[in-house]
Amino acid sequence: MIGVNSSPPLPIDYLYNFAKELFIHSGYVYFPLLFDPDVEKELKASGLCSRQHVEIENSSSNILLRDRESWFVKGMSLESFVSSYEKLAPESYNQHLEALYKELPFLSSIDDNPITDKLCTIILEILPYFVSKNRRHERKKLTRDEVLELVSEKLNIPPVLPEHARRILNIEKLRVALNSLSKARPTCSKLPSGIVSKTEFEHWFSESLKAEIIKNERRKIKRSIASREKFARINEKVLAVLFFAAEKGSLEIEGFGFFATEHEGEFIIYKRTGEYALKDYYGRIYMFPDCRVAIRTNGTLDPFVIENYKHPFLQKHAPGQKICMRNTLLPSTFTAQNAIFAIQEGISALLYGYKYRKRNGYHSLDSIPMPGSTVTFDDYMVPKDHPRILRGEVLVTNEFR
Amino acid sequence: MNLLDKIKKAREKGKASIGVNSLNTVIAIIEAYSLDSNFLRFLDASPYLIVERKNTGSRFTRKPDLRIPIFPLTSRRNYLLAKQVIEAIGNPYIRFSRAPEEVYLSKFLYRENPSISHDELRNYHFEILLRREIDKKKSKNRFQ
Incomplete structure (x- = not known):
């Protein structure tokens, strides 16, 4: 599970792979304390070794915990571990994501919107500035839509939105997916406090990660709906230019241009x-x-x-x-x-x-x-x-x- | 003592060398061979049994390769076992051993000859060195 990615392993991988059991306390996972002469010396100096029981206080500030003869050291917050897993182990996260796509096939059929916010900024704001600037000698200053119409004419872009573009911009499909995803929300059990085996921990983790992935996918769909709603207010000719540029990845007109x-x-x-x-x-x-x-x-x-x-x-x-x-x-x-x-x-x-x-x-x-x-x-x-x-x-x- | 004095004192003291010591070596061997407390019982056996047994096979045993980490962080169980091993057969040759068998033989090798060069200890299996020491002793006794 951890360390599936090919990048150099995190120190946490070593701890995790080493551990046979883990300790859960106050929302944190504690790993077995590794020993060397310095660690032993510090433990002795702290006086914790001589105590019969090291109190497990009801706070998350405990660094060391002892359960009978086993020592545990504070690792990381369970919540942040699940929420940052995408960045910690991207390959493993993608494997979980693909498993979810197999389970909920409607998720994989959602087309990505090729028109990104950056592309919109370039075409709707930067391009009209530079193109209209070249035509200042003309009596009338061109508006944004006029510039884009000019672009459409010059590059021979058909003014009608292609069929696949209409399909991509269809919000209804996304709404259905969002509803289905709400129904698929898994029940995530809470990890009990105290010693847990690695198998228990991994079972809990895969459930929590699934819930997290569904949450992320819901957020992504909501964002897509919002961006597609924005396009509903845009003129079809302009949309055609946007799609043309997004698919081609480059465009140049009157000395101004961009490429992916x-x-x-x-x-x-x-x-x-x-x-x-x-x-x-x-x-x-x-x-x-x-x-x-x-x-x-x-x-x-x-x-x-x-x-x-x-x-x-x-x-x-x-x-x-x-x-x-x-x-x-x-x-x-x-x-x-x-x-x-x-x-x-x-x-x-x-x-x-x-x-x-x-x-x-x-x-x-x-x-x-x-x-x-x-x-x-x-x-x-x-x-x-x-x-x-x-x-x-x-x-x-x-x-x- | 201000910071400057502390730095001066630290410089005078010189750098402590971080080298491979017996504990690091034993911990590395315990981890590599997944040893448990049974290893302590094995340490009580007579060395000659092994030497005799090995005589039937290849004469030259190759020194195994093992990377010894500088910082030996390990589980509490392995750490305690390593300390017990060192307590049981503590000798300066342990840090040159690379296999459980060598840990065990180090005690007898040190007893036979405590002045074997580091180069030999680093490059030859302890079994070969021990056999050589025993042969040397035998030939000496014969001449006497």
């Missing part, structure tokens, strides 16, 4: 900088290629460049480098506002952060190489009267710094 990472439910969101030019100390122009400034939805929101790229604010010429943000305080939790802020700060650093007078950053654009630097920008140098610059297609973004 190896971690389930997590994404990398990016915005393309487009081509831009920077000026050096001597007024020479360097034209930089387009790159994607991205953030991850898990972990810190440090902006980085996806491509193999070089820039004064990037340490090397390599892919996936974090942009030097110096004193900018970046948020660490993923929200639409924080993600927009982090991406914009990253783009601003690349486009407007380099001051040609100060030559700030890891590298200087000038041909004078910085000590220890191997990155040079000579290959990006273009004449001042480059046709694309003259036409205004590529802007020198640090002109006035």
Whole structure:
């Protein structure tokens, strides 16, 4: 039961496997005390050994208990052991979960909703910001729904929700499952105080774990119902976009995009900088290629460049480098506002952060190489009267710094 | 005594070496071979019986491999048994034994020759060493 997972065993596994019997007291499980000369010395010093009986007080603070000649040491709370078993031994928990799925087959037929909260945030809040921003020159500012309709048109997403999506969003099935689960609630007996054999303990544990799993599944279904109810208020066209993105795992429109990472439910969101030019100390122009400034939805929101790229604010010429943000305080939790802020700060650093007078950053654009630097920008140098610059297609973004 | 004095005193005292001692060894053997109190009765038997019996088989007994933990946490029953074993046949060779048989033979080996090198004790089965000591004694008596 314990230690089924392949990860290194917890110290508790050793104690548990060693024990033939356990002691239950005040909601805690006590393990047989292991001996060595130091433990024996401490026991003697405490004077507990000389007493005929070590009182079992009616409190949970007792560390050591003695029952006749056997000593027991306080282990863990039974309640927290059952409730944290999913994290303590995930593989064993999944085995119990699969056993429950066999017993209650309707649980396994519940489809997971592919539209996660993070995906909703990206499509409903972050995407409209960046896409509508590109169209500011147009007279009318687009609303969120208009942006999503535009996305739907551009990506040729059929405006009708596919049949399987309708099935996934069907709440009725979930309600039936919730009712059936309420009826399947097992009767969980209480473990008696005092010495219990390992078999008794394991029997109690499997019953309690089953009750805990059912509780967790109920909570999960309730959460699913709530999230699906939220979708009922959303326009079908928007839902179609959400499903399209969830199934495809990636999307790009007008320089803004995202794709799924190896971690389930997590994404990398990016915005393309487009081509831009920077000026050096001597007024020479360097034209930089387009790159994607991205953030991850898990972990810190440090902006980085996806491509193999070089820039004064990037340490090397390599892919996936974090942009030097110096004193900018970046948020660490993923929200639409924080993600927009982090991406914009990253783009601003690349486009407007380099001051040609100060030559700030890891590298200087000038041909004078910085000590220890191997990155040079000579290959990006273009004449001042480059046709694309003259036409205004590529802007020198640090002109006035 | 302030913290600085305590640190100075501890440094002067030097580090106590954490090594394998007799108790750790006996506990490891008890756990590995699931020994019980019957082992104490076995310790009373004569060594020569075993040496004679073994003579009929292979001449070279291989020293068994056994990992001795530095910290010997064990159940109270094993701990008390280990202490009783050490009380019964306490000798400096016990910590080089790796099997119940060697624990038992250590007492007689120490009696025959208390100055066997640690390297030999670590690498050769006590039965071989004991047989060698007995042979040495026999040849000495013959010459006398």
